[in-house]
Amino acid sequence: MYEKQIEQLVVLQKVDDEIILLEAEIDQAPKDVAALESRKESLEKRKQQLTEKLDLLAEQKKKLEHEIEEDSVKVKKSKSKLMLVGTTKEYHAMMREMDSLEKLNRLREEEKITVLEETERQTELMADIEGKIKELNEELTEKRAGLKEKLDAANGELDKLNKRRNKAGEVVPKPILGRYEFIRSRLAHPVIVPVEDAVCTGCNIMIPPQEYNVLQEGKQILSCPNCQRLIYWIEHIPEAAKPKALQKDEK
Numbered sequence: 001m002y003e004k005q006i007e008q009l010v011v012l013q014k015v016d017d018e019i020i021l022l023e024a025e026i027d028q029a030p031k032d033v034a035a036l037e038s039r040k041e042s043l044e045k046r047k048q049q050l051t052e053k054l055d056l057l058a059e060q061k062k063k064l065e066h067e068i069e070e071d072s073v074k075v076k077k078s079k080s081k082l083m084l085v086g087t088t089k090e091y092h093a094m095m096r097e098m099d100s101l102e103k104l105n106r107l108r109e110e111e112k113i114t115v116l117e118e119t120e121r122q123t124e125l126m127a128d129i130e131g132k133i134k135e136l137n138e139e140l141t142e143k144r145a146g147l148k149e150k151l152d153a154a155n156g157e158l159d160k161l162n163k164r165r166n167k168a169g170e171v172v173p174k175p176i177l178g179r180y181e182f183i184r185s186r187l188a189h190p191v192i193v194p195v196e197d198a199v200c201t202g203c204n205i206m207i208p209p210q211e212y213n214v215l216q217e218g219k220q221i222l223s224c225p226n227c228q229r230l231i232y233w234i235e236h237i238p239e240a241a242k243p244k245a246l247q248k249d250e251k
């Protein structure tokens with residue numbers, strides 16, 4: 001009876017280990033998708049900013065071209081009237097006006113070049129961001145499709161584990177199960193550990209000889225006086241401690 005109970009507690013713990021892993025997986029999967037979504041959102045924001053900037057540059061270019069056109073028409077008109085002026089004074093005044101208009105237009109042409117260069121730079125950035133958004137969209141589509149499958153599979157597995165858990169719990173007396181759940185809610189895994197050569201493998205501290213004797217009798221389920229984990233003598237359930245025994249042989 002005692003060994004059966006310990007065995008079931010060990011089974012219970014193995015099931016709980018798997019449940020913990022699965023729950024972490026279920027918890028993490030939507031977070032991966034959410035992280036991608038927030039990355040995409042910030043890229044979309046950046047794209048919006050770039051669009052506004054490009055619109056502004058296009059407007060600037062249009063305005064400059066309009067002004068250049070207007071003033072060159074003025075210069076042309078003045079040139080054709082130049083021969084008709086009567087006095088030298090008038091002639092010089094007209095020449096000065098034409099000069100200043102032409103100078104203004106040269107400055108505008110320079111500004112236009114700057115605007116065009118900036119437009120090119122921003123267009124390149126835009127193409128880069130659009131490429132990244134496209135990649136992210138593909139990744140998101142894939143992840144979202146996989147997420148549902150993954151969650152369904154994990155939840156199905158979780159159901160099975162919970163059934164196995166309930167079954168294992170049936171064999172363990174209620175007070176012991178209560179102790180198990182209590183420890184599980186407070187301590188890091190594992191909850192139940194073997195005692196090997198009088199040492200608790202949960203905290204690596206020696207069990208007092210008196211209690212070690214009781215443990216070896218195998219009549220009641222004990223807790224480690226130090227870490228409070230449920231303990232059993234390793235010889236009672238050797239198969240549960242197999243990996244540890246293997247490690248020992250290797251040394």
Ligand SMILES: [Zn+2]
Nearest residue numbers: 200203224227
């Ligand atoms: Zn301990």
